[in-house]
Amino acid sequence: MFQTFEATTSPDQGPPRLSNLRKHIADKGLDGFLIPRADAHQGEYVAPRDARLAWLTGFTGSAGFCAALTHIAGVFVDGRYRLQVRDQVADDFTPVDWPEVQLEDWLKEQLPNGGKVGFDPWLHTVSAIRQLTKALVDSGIELVPTDNLVDAIWSDQPEPPKAKFTAYPVEFAGETRQSKSKRLAETISAPTVLTLPDSIAWLLNIRGTDIERNPVPHAFAILNTDGHVDLFAQDGKTAEVANHLGEDVRIHPQDSFLNHISNLTGDINLDPKWCPAIVATTAAKAGLTIRHKDDPCLLPKACKNDTEIAGAKEAHLRDGAAMVRFLAWLDADAPNGSLTEIDVVKQLEQFRRETNQLLDVSFETICGAGGNGAIVHYRVTEETNRPVKRDELLLIDSGGQYIDGTTDITRTVIVGTPSELHRSCFTRVLQGMIAISRARFPKGVQGQHLDSLARFPLWTAGMDYDHGTGHGIGSYLCVHEGPQSLSRRGDVPLKEGMILSNEPGYYRTGEFGIRIENLIVTGPAPDIEGGDDRDMLSFETITYVPIDRRLIDVALLSNDERDWINGYHAETMAKIGPLIDGPAKEWLEQACAPL
Template structure:
């Protein structure tokens, strides 16, 4: 299997590791050290070698920090992880609600007389570090060697996975054309520094295997105004590429990255949100002018071309058929007969049976009962719970296929489920439908639409702590920026952007609900007499039935019922030819109109 169920958190080892880190602080005469969940490439996902936050604290979430001081240590987590962190860290660490409590605020309170806090300049981006230092009056942030690396005796080796070609028939554009197009947009910059692994993968039409679940290769790149690229990567990873990169891409050892930066003529564009501090330091020390600008690949990568969208549609149909087979099997199992691991294993088996699965797109979330309230729950052999009668079972999963990345959540009833759960499920469904049906003027961003998904919950005094949707890559990372459906989503939505649509509700200690489809921004059909004729809307990519047993039909409006019936009719029409026997019978029953 792609997914394992071993414990990756080690809370019992946290006290000894924190003590060793404090000895390193003492030796460096520092008052503290910041441990982010990031690597030198500043992407969201890290290889085992770079998972320093989890190694030190036991917390395995995808975002967060630890600030380790000599007499206290805060673990900063956002609302997705506040249940999880309690179970994963020892009591020598204090969970901190972040960003409600910022790092600067916490550090200043913990060090009222000032002090010196160290950080690794490879692991912090320019703007976040600048913002943090700007909020600290008496505390100084100091560049230093990574203290976790000094005490991590069995730290894994750097990844050395092979890269592969993503051909134009899947990418929709040759990488030489991408290089030319983006180089022409550099303005007065002679070079742009690119550190995000998925940006480099997209630009050069390559995929990698250095990070679990994410087909990217660790590398750095320089995009030059003369439409050439310098790629800093271990050449051993490129054996399978043949002559794909071509003469316009020069391959150089990553060990020479900083030395080459110091020889550039400038101006050099850096993205302050993702450029490591050490890159800016190197350019500054060499007297090279810097221009702060967004990574040139980020927005073009987010706006999928027609080939990529067609590939995503095909991937979702394939994945949808696998989901239907899985859900049909799940419904045949008596309550109490399955565990959460059984559920994950069965679903992965159905995806593997397509003979097209390259990997799962993230660790499958299979949370029954109270575990469903842990937003990013990961089942292990230790936590593996039985799926009991009366439970809600939340399954959030996805696949990596060469033509697209999928991400889908379905919450299903196991036996008889209470009225409270059904009412909450229906409110979540209404929010998901509201996003699906939305049309809006061009220029609006995710923050302008996010509330649509929350209004049915707000009406009952309910809400959820995560965003409504994230961007999704094209056989790349399942979390992709810059677009978001969230209060923090400030980037205007543009045709071709793929996002998730996943409102939820979580009752800690009881149950969790989330319903998720992927959607793509498209032009809205014209309306007669409209005063705003040029509007946008969403096309749904995911077609898998939603559990009708959990829907309180009288809570739905007429248009909501019509949307759901039409959605289910499309699910049946598209998936019935792809499934057979018991799965086909289940699909027909599950898509009957309300």
């Protein structure tokens, strides 16, 4: 589990690789080259073949990029990864705080006399290149599309994933592939390019194993106005889904994708936020009129149907029972002082596998003991593995992939006795999570409007956290799904059927991390006597696992907050209690006792 490609990339390999890259940069007549953590499909996660950023720099976070110039190589990361990047990259690389420092400003500072910066047009979106080009006007800096220079020096680069696609049963999808294609075709005015793996998976009711932990297929597609779909995939990968797809899905070799676009006429739609720049360049050279339109799958995929919501709830009950068994085991064994982070990760996965329905974990489990918990997206390795010590906090963020749903849950627990600081910080995080859980809001409200509800209890104490409060979740798809979010950048109105995470946190570098996460579903708000007739929405919690009562400072809670916790624990006991027995059930009864 821990010997993945990225986990074994050594920081001391970075300097010679950077030196070799710079030789190729010079040979191309360039002054720099951009290395994003991205593939041609622009999903959040990448296959080993596409892990160029990790291979070059040693940084393994799920977001970031490198700008390698002849005299400096900046590694740009956001607040989630600033501790991690400094631990992982060699001194030849310079961490840059992004988005506080924008790439264009950094390039202008580093190349004051101008220069040529190369980029692989498959790995950068239309919007990204357009915005960067505009920002560099009059700077003397030119962006130059080129072959991938990292690939040129990566002699043992892994092969592309080759696993076959599989059909996703309509009994879990809730709608046939034909119905989805026809429904979406009515919303488009021209052939529409699809590049996101989870959009294609959702539209065609197929799944794949091209990305670890995310059951998505690598492919490109074009949705046509008559409902027919052109699917571009590597040879052999569609063999098992050909009958499922039917005659109205035309299958082509993946390397014919650009040629197909070149042969179109008239208009073409593409989503500039996700579509590779080379697609727009190809369409423009073919004389097509390019229309910038949102990926038509995004909102329909985000708004789960009744079947998908029912499946998610079932998956969370199953997963919740596994989590309770795990927490009962942890509470019994951790105080002995013999456990490490890796022990905890392995045992948690074992409890999920004992359901006999786990298909995979939904992401590499985050298990941070003590100071490691302050690294927001920490991934334990053999080198970083830390003992679970008494009187320290342990943060566990994990999830499972089940055929009927994807789960994601975080619990922070105390091993031994908490300090007053532990309890104060934990309770403020909990208050923020409760505020989101209880929120009622008019239709049209966006995630950014609600984000501050989760932060307010921390803000009053001069605290905050450097990540979003919540992200969308797929239905046996990606654990991070757009376009909805609860964050300062969440500008999409929340709609019925959207599943989101609710996960405020707090982190003290070198000391501890706290995060509490449940999943919630957006739905109609119950009527309130005396209110007006305004249509309002609210959230239904679908995660049922106890919250560590030992870390709650009851004196900080309002009566409503205390009632919410007691009600949540009572419902957890009612839903999970019948699914377990023995010591785990005894532990659950104690964990769910009223405050």
